[in-house]
Amino acid sequence: MSPLLAASGPVIPNFGGAPSTYACERANRLFCADWVTRNWSSVLWPALRQHIVLTVIAVAIGFAISTLLALIAYRRGWLERPVLIVTSILYTIPSLALFELLAPSFGLTRTTAEIALVSYTLLILFRNTLTGLREVPAEVKDAAAGMGMGPMQSLLRVELPLAAPAIIAGLRIATVTVISLATVAALIDNEGLGVPILTAISGEVFKTELITAGAMAVALALIADGLLVLIQRWLTPWTRAGR
Amino acid sequence: MTRTLKVIAAVLALASALAACGGSSKSSSHASSSPSTTTSTSGGPGAGKPPVTIGDKNFTEEYVLGELYAEALQAKGYKVTVKGNIGSSEITYKALQAGQIDMYPEYTGTLLTAIAGITTPPQSAAQAYDEAKAYVQKQGFTLLDPTPFYDSDALGTLKSFATKNHLSTISDLRRFGSSLRLGGAPEFATRFEGLIGLKREYGLNPTFVPLAIGLTYTALDSGKVQVADVFTTDPQLTTGKYTVLSDPKKVFGFQNVAPVVKQSVLSAEGPAFAQTLNKVSALLTIPAIQRMNAAVALDHQSPAAVAHAFLAANGLL
Amino acid sequence: MGAFGQALQFIGRNGQVPGAPHLPTLVHLTLGTVKIAAIGVGISVAIALPIGLWLGHIHRGSFVAINLGNIWRSLPSLAVLAIGVAFLGLGLRNVELALVVLAVPPIITNAYVAIDGVDRGAVEAARGMGLTEWQILRSVELPLGVPLIFAGIRTAALFVVSTTTIAALTGYSGSLGDIINNETSYHLSGVLGAAIVIAALALVVEGLLAGLQRALTPRGLKLSKRQEVTSALAPLVTEPA
Numbered sequence: 161m162s163p164l165l166a167a168s169g170p171v172i173p174n175f176g177g178a179p180s181t182y183a184c185e186r187a188n189r190l191f192c193a194d195w196v197t198r199n200w201s202s203v204l205w206p207a208l209r210q211h212i213v214l215t216v217i218a219v220a221i222g223f224a225i226s227t228l229l230a231l232i233a234y235r236r237g238w239l240e241r242p243v244l245i246v247t248s249i250l251y252t253i254p255s256l257a258l259f260e261l262l263a264p265s266f267g268l269t270r271t272t273a274e275i276a277l278v279s280y281t282l283l284i285l286f287r288n289t290l291t292g293l294r295e296v297p298a299e300v301k302d303a304a305a306g307m308g309m310g311p312m313q314s315l316l317r318v319e320l321p322l323a324a325p326a327i328i329a330g331l332r333i334a335t336v337t338v339i340s341l342a343t344v345a346a347l348i349d350n351e352g353l354g355v356p357i358l359t360a361i362s363g364e365v366f367k368t369e370l371i372t373a374g375a376m377a378v379a380l381a382l383i384a385d386g387l388l389v390l391i392q393r394w395l396t397p398w399t400r401a402g403r
Numbered sequence: 404m405t406r407t408l409k410v411i412a413a414v415l416a417l418a419s420a421l422a423a424c425g426g427s428s429k430s431s432s433h434a435s436s437s438p439s440t441t442t443s444t445s446g447g448p449g450a451g452k453p454p455v456t457i458g459d460k461n462f463t464e465e466y467v468l469g470e471l472y473a474e475a476l477q478a479k480g481y482k483v484t485v486k487g488n489i490g491s492s493e494i495t496y497k498a499l500q501a502g503q504i505d506m507y508p509e510y511t512g513t514l515l516t517a518i519a520g521i522t523t524p525p526q527s528a529a530q531a532y533d534e535a536k537a538y539v540q541k542q543g544f545t546l547l548d549p550t551p552f553y554d555s556d557a558l559g560t561l562k563s564f565a566t567k568n569h570l571s572t573i574s575d576l577r578r579f580g581s582s583l584r585l586g587g588a589p590e591f592a593t594r595f596e597g598l599i600g601l602k603r604e605y606g607l608n609p610t611f612v613p614l615a616i617g618l619t620y621t622a623l624d625s626g627k628v629q630v631a632d633v634f635t636t637d638p639q640l641t642t643g644k645y646t647v648l649s650d651p652k653k654v655f656g657f658q659n660v661a662p663v664v665k666q667s668v669l670s671a672e673g674p675a676f677a678q679t680l681n682k683v684s685a686l687l688t689i690p691a692i693q694r695m696n697a698a699v700a701l702d703h704q705s706p707a708a709v710a711h712a713f714l715a716a717n718g719l720l
Numbered sequence: 721m722g723a724f725g726q727a728l729q730f731i732g733r734n735g736q737v738p739g740a741p742h743l744p745t746l747v748h749l750t751l752g753t754v755k756i757a758a759i760g761v762g763i764s765v766a767i768a769l770p771i772g773l774w775l776g777h778i779h780r781g782s783f784v785a786i787n788l789g790n791i792w793r794s795l796p797s798l799a800v801l802a803i804g805v806a807f808l809g810l811g812l813r814n815v816e817l818a819l820v821v822l823a824v825p826p827i828i829t830n831a832y833v834a835i836d837g838v839d840r841g842a843v844e845a846a847r848g849m850g851l852t853e854w855q856i857l858r859s860v861e862l863p864l865g866v867p868l869i870f871a872g873i874r875t876a877a878l879f880v881v882s883t884t885t886i887a888a889l890t891g892y893s894g895s896l897g898d899i900i901n902n903e904t905s906y907h908l909s910g911v912l913g914a915a916i917v918i919a920a921l922a923l924v925v926e927g928l929l930a931g932l933q934r935a936l937t938p939r940g941l942k943l944s945k946r947q948e949v950t951s952a953l954a955p956l957v958t959e960p961a
Contacts, residue, residue, distance in 0.1 A: 170686035173716035175698040175709055182702035195703060202705045252926050254882035257918035260900055260911050264723045267503055268489070336793045343796040344886060350487050357799055358488075361890055362461075363617025365806035366703050374799030381794030491904040590904040593740055611742065613902075615891055 185368070192368045203356055203369075208376055211352040214342045215384070218274055219335050222281030227327075229282075230289035231315075240290065247283035255280070255341045259348045273345035280341055281334040285327075292326025293319055325399055328392040332385050339381040353377045447480025448675035454482035455668065455676075458489050458504030462616045463706070464554060464636060467695045468508040468660060468687075470710035475683045478720045479675060491590050492517045499544070499663060506664040511535045511549065512656030514663070516595040524595070528553065528657040535661070545666050547680050549659035550687040552636065556596055556655040557647045558585075559633035561623055565646040572649040573605050576630065585609035586628030588616050597632070600654035620645070636689060638697030660684070679719075686717055727912035735899065735913065737906055744898065750917060753884050753895040756812070757925075760819035760880040765873060768824040772831025772872075776838075776865070777857050785832035792825030797883045798890075805890045815884075815892050822883055823876040830872025834865030863938045870933035877929060881922050896921075 184192035233239040258276045266272040296319045304314040346354025353373050360369035459469030473483045489495045496518050498504050511531040515521045519538040525531040536546040591597035601607045612628050619631045620639045698704045714720045735746030775781040804818035838861045846860045888897025899906045899914035
């Protein structure tokens with residue numbers, strides 16, 4: 161059955177060094193900095209990178225869909241109610257349930273995770289974009305028309321820029337929500353910061369990994385939020401006036 | 404800069420970032436990405452062959468096995484993705500049948516009882532392997548060479564509990580009746596290599612406490628269960644704190660590991676594919692796998708790093 | 721689809737799995753989920769609502785109240801649950817602690833914004849009429865703040881129901897998440913069935929709270945509002961950067 165081994169058997173290396181190197185892990189202390197350094201490139205960084213990709217794709221697609229829907233609803237008001245109802249239902253379904261419901265149709269893949277994550281962004285992005293557009297003062301729109309701008313020009317050069325703060329506020333909420341939910345997505349496609357979190361709790365809880373991965377998720381969310389704030393300030397400098 | 408230009412600049416930056424991430428995400432699409440993912444050698448027998456997806460089940464030893472096979476193949480130029488932590492045997496086999504994975508490491512005994520559903524346990528390791536191979540071949544798969552090591556389920560207790568109650572073999576547990584709290588993974592309750600077999604062959608009737616696989620030893624330590632389903636290659640068993648009860652009726656069967664592979668994938672990948680995998684399997688003795696399990700489970704090293712070190716030390720990288 | 725048909729059958733037979741009589745049934749786990757969630761929401765509302773209402777009334781603590789909402793959103797619930805279980809062990813009390821930590825912020829933030837944003841003229845008028853602070857809160861600010869207050873409670877309730885199911889991943893059993901975590905025993909039909917029940921449960925909770933909100937919203941407010949504030953609007957739509 162199995163081919164003959166050399167009499168001495170395989171070479172078993174000293175994995176990573178003497179046992180004392182791993183004293184912190186074996187004692188399961190709160191935070192083992194050595195573990196983090198040792199496992200950064202093989203466990204933590206790939207998880208972080210995957211998490212960022214998951215988030216960016218979900219928010220980008222969600223933004224595209226909801227902006228399109230909001231622009232249509234802006235012109236055709238009847239669309240608002242059905243879109244709100246559908247996106248609200250999607251938003252209400254708990255993440256674990258939504259992932260599982262999509263899995264049979266789309267497999268245990270990134271696609272399933274992305275579809276679910278996109279669904280969670282639609283409500284807030286749609287509402288914020290539509291409300292932002294609607295809150296553009298009528299006088300401003302009149303002035304634009306008075307200057308000879310057509311509806312498309314007015315939209316692009318006046319209304320959307322004025323709606324930008326609301327849109328970006330929505331983007332902030334959506335992005336942070338997706339970053340948080342993507343940890344559960346790890347169940348489906350084994351990607352993202354949810355993987356080290358789930359690994360850490362799969363036996364006796366390994367505190368270092370749990371805390372590190374959890375802290376990375378929170379940090380990612382806060383950094384993303386901060387970046388979006390900076391982007392908004394860059395795009396709409398007039399909102400800073402008079403603060 | 405005018406506002407429009409700013410927006411266009413932002414969109415372009417985002418798009419190029421997405422493209423960059425999207426491009427690199429293909430090669431790093433398995434979570435426990437091995438250090439050698441990016442150094443997949445050009446040339447070698449695997450070059451130009453279709454990519455392969457290896458699955459693994461939901462416990463440490465399987466992660467290690469998955470990484471061992473994946474990295475050995477990658478060293479030969481194959482494009483490998485690891486779909487880790489899929490679930491129990493039942494679920495992973497279904498993923499194989501559904502085409503979500505091309506192969507995964509399975510235990511011969513478990514394949515027979517949990518998947519093939521046989522009721523008469525095999526009498527030797529060789530018989531278990533042959534019967535398992537015959538079964539999967541009927542479904543378009545096959546088994547590659549088995550490993551020297553076997554990792555059977557076993558019933559483990561705290562050494563103190565065993566000494567106090569004079570326990571050495573499973574039949575000794577019969578006298579506890581239903582006051583015995585036995586812990587195991589949920590599938591343990593419905594498998595012949597589990598409660599069903601224990602009831603039938605040993606007349607045991609314990610109270611079953613479902614546990615997540617990794618929480619077995621914590622549950623034993625805390626007294627939540629008195630007896631638990633353990634794996635014979637668990638590193639915790641080398642600490643001397645626990646005793647394994649003997650299984651003379653061989654309910655837990657013979658459990659060498661062999662990769663289950665789709666036959667069509669084998670032919671598509673060429674002969675070097677099976678050869679590489681068999682070379683890896685041949686190296687996996689009980690001490691080897693126990694040391695690797697210990698490095699991952701106790702020292703919390705990553706399965707990828709541990710597999711890498713082992714393969715490198717044995718000239719397979 | 722075959723899979724969903726089987727899922728409905730699973731629901732129809734109360735989650736019994738042939739050959740495994742010892743497994744908890746669907747009804748049992750649903751009630752378990754409801755119990756855990758209800759306790760979590762109840763405690764959170766009891767703690768957070770008074771704090772948020774009072775802070776809003778005295779117009780203090782805006783920095784804390786608003787930023788609490790931001791920090792809350794960035795906490796991955798799985799991580800909070802796992803850390804709670806890791807450091808405090810499994811047990812109803814510890815899971816509830818994690819749930820309360822997750823549910824309190826949106827209630828405080830929204831209650832604060834709701835009361836803080838009430839038209840000052842109305843409040844001053846009431847004060848001028850001689851009402852006590854407590855009476856002002858109760859008869860002026862609270863009714864006007866119902867939409868946003870409920871937005872916070874609905875967000876929190878939804879979050880608690882969702883997180884209760886996730887608790888099964890951290891080893892805590894007793895909720896519908898157990899089924900999803902145990903596909904081996906319940907099979908795919910069970911997992912899908914449980915997912916359907918969870919989704920339905922969340923929609924029912926949301927619907928009940930929406931109904932309660934409508935019942936408590938003063939008629940004048942109902943007539944003047946163009947659109948209903950849904951739970952996603954927490955806190956407000958436009959935030960100055």
